[in-house]
Structures are given as structure tokens and as C-alpha cells.
Amino acid sequence: MSFGDRLAAVFAGRGRLCVGIDPHAHLLDAWGLSDSADGVRAFGLAVVEAAAGRAGIVKPQVAFFERFGSAGYAALEEVLAAARAAGLLVIADAKRGDIGTSVTAYAEAWLTPGSPLEADAMTVAAFQGVGSIAEPLRLGEQHGKGLFVLAATSNPEAAAIQQAVVASGERAGLTVARAIIEDVHSFNQAQPEHALGTAGLVLGATVDLADYGIDVATAPRTPVLPVLAPGFGHQGALVADAPRIFGSYAPGVIVSESRGLLNAGPSGLADAIDRRAEEVRASHG
Numbered sequence: 301m302s303f304g305d306r307l308a309a310v311f312a313g314r315g316r317l318c319v320g321i322d323p324h325a326h327l328l329d330a331w332g333l334s335d336s337a338d339g340v341r342a343f344g345l346a347v348v349e350a351a352a353g354r355a356g357i358v359k360p361q362v363a364f365f366e367r368f369g370s371a372g373y374a375a376l377e378e379v380l381a382a383a384r385a386a387g388l389l390v391i392a393d394a395k396r397g398d399i400g401t402s403v404t405a406y407a408e409a410w411l412t413p414g415s416p417l418e419a420d421a422m423t424v425a426a427f428q429g430v431g432s433i434a435e436p437l438r439l440g441e442q443h444g445k446g447l448f449v450l451a452a453t454s455n456p457e458a459a460a461i462q463q464a465v466v467a468s469g470e471r472a473g474l475t476v477a478r479a480i481i482e483d484v485h486s487f488n489q490a491q492p493e494h495a496l497g498t499a500g501l502v503l504g505a506t507v508d509l510a511d512y513g514i515d516v517a518t519a520p521r522t523p524v525l526p527v528l529a530p531g532f533g534h535q536g537a538l539v540a541d542a543p544r545i546f547g548s549y550a551p552g553v554i555v556s557e558s559r560g561l562l563n564a565g566p567s568g569l570a571d572a573i574d575r576r577a578e579e580v581r582a583s584h585g
């Protein structure tokens with residue numbers, strides 16, 4: 301089954317809320333856990349337990365596990381396995397990018413069935429050109445895994461680069477963000493049999509996509525582009541605004557939130573997820 305088909309099934313059955321697994325040091329402290337590999341393991345497993353059956357998707361932020369080196373990675377492996385065993389779709393927020401041969405090795409680590417770090421999808425950066433991630437995209441298609449390519453990210457300091465205009469080639473004159481969207485869409489168009497594509501985008505919920513030359517009113521795309529949308533909660537975006545923010549991209553949007561939910565603490569997290577999942581359902585109809 302393709303990643304897009306699996307994502308469509310999650311949307312239909314569990315909704316489009318994605319719970320971020322971001323064990324910040326201050327959250328570990330607030331949760332009564334140590335700032336250590338054991339702490340991030342316990343935190344991650346507790347988030348998985350709270351999300352299972354309430355949301356369809358989780359997004360571990362790899363950086364918070366990487367802080368603890370090999371012990372942190374061992375903890376992450378356990379969290380990834382527990383999440384997948386609980387039936388959650390797992391997006392590893394690893395933001396990998398490099399020349400083709402090296403970024404392919406990253407994709408093999410995160411997207412190969414049976415790999416210790418196996419996830420259902422990963423985030424990637426196309427700063428070295430969307431062509432550099434051609435092989436990871438092919439690997440994803442082969443294994444039923446997804447990739448989310450950074451395009452218009454939620455952090456304000458990215459705007460200058462992502463709104464810059466492409467100098468040459470087929471996408472000349474488009475913003476970097478828009479050119480990435482068009483390239484990702486072209487890849488998905490080669491698999492028109494899927495309702496949602498294998499390749500997706502990261503579009504922050506905090507940005508005005510018009511500033512990136514992206515017209516959200518344009519006709520819906522086929523296959524629908526999966527959109528990982530961080531920026532809800534702590535970064536200020538409101539779930540109720542998602543249909544307006546994303547327009548024709550809304551059918552593919554994954555509403556991603558970390559701190560806004562995790563601040564509820566271990567005893568309040570399940571209720572916070574229930575409430576947010578209901579809010580997401582209500583706003584997306």
C-alpha cells in the first residue's frame with residue numbers, strides 16, 4: 301500500500317491531528333523525568349500511549365533524542381517501534397538533506413522496512429535541489445513510505461530564503477517554496493492512481509502562503525499533496541483557521557502540534573489530545 305493510501309486511511313479513520321513528540325528539557329522537568337536518554341524514552345512512550353486510539357499520527361522530533369547520542373537513539377528506536385505497534389503513523393522529523401548518495405543513506409535508515417529507525421515517513425530538506433532527493437522519493441514509493449519536503453516553514457527567519465526567486469531552469473521566476481511545491485507535485489503525478497501522494501510538503505501554519513507566491517485558491521491538485529503543517533498551538537496558529545490558511549491544500553493537511561499539547565503534562569495529555577482531535581474534526585468538516 302502506498303504512503304498516500306495509508307495516510308488517506310488514517311484521515312478517514314482517526315483524523316488529521318499529529319501529536320509531536322518533543323521532549324524539551326523543560327518538559328522533561330515538568331513531567332518529573334530526568335534530562336537523560338531514560339527521560340526521553342519514558343516521555344516518548346507516554347506520548348505514544350496517550351496518542352494511541354485518540355490521534356492517528358505522531359511526529360517524534362529526532363533532535364531531542366540525538367542530544368543523548370547512541371543512548372538517545374536507542375530510546376528513539378523504542379519509541380518508534382512502540383508507536384508503529386500501536387497503529388500510529390509515524391513521521392520522523394529528521395530534516396535530512398545532502399547530495400543524492402548521502403541523503404539516500406538517510407532515507408534507507410528511516411524508510412527501509414526492518415531498519416532499527418523505521419518510520420512511516422520522514423522530513424527532508426531540498427536545499428541541495430529537489431533532484432538530490434529523487435532516490436529517497438523512489439525508495440519511499442517502493443516501500444510505501446512518505447517524505448515531507450520543507451517548502452515554507454513556520455519559523456519567520458526562513459522567509460527570506462524561501463521567498464527568494466529561482467534563478468534558472470524550468471522553475472525560473474518562482475519562489476524557492478513554490479518551485480519545491482511544483483517539483484514535489486510533478487513527482488506525485490507519475491503515480492496518479494493514488495488519492496494522496498507519496499511526496500508531501502512542510503508548509504507552516506504561521507505563514508501567509510501568498511507571500512511565497514503560492515495561491516491557495518487554485519484548483520485542488522491530483523493526487524492531493526500531503527502537507528505536514530506545524531505551527532499550531534505554541535507558535536500561534538489556530539486550528540479553526542486551518543481551512544482558510546491552506547485553502548485548496550486543506551484536504552492533504554496534517555495538523556501538527558507539540559508543546560501546545562505536551563504542556564498538559566502526563567496526566568492531562570490524553571484529554572488535551574481528545575479535545576484537539578475534536579477541534580480538528582470540527583474545523584475540517
Ligand SMILES: O=c1ccn([C@@H]2O[C@H](COP(=O)(O)O)[C@@H](O)[C@H]2O)c(=O)[nH]1
Nearest residue numbers: 361453454455504530534535557558559
Ligand atoms: O516548519 C517547521 C518544520 C518543523 N517544525 C517542527 O515542528 C515542531 C513544532 O513544535 P511546537 O512545539 O508545536 O511549536 C518542532 O518539532 C519543530 O522542529 C516546525 O516547528 N516548523
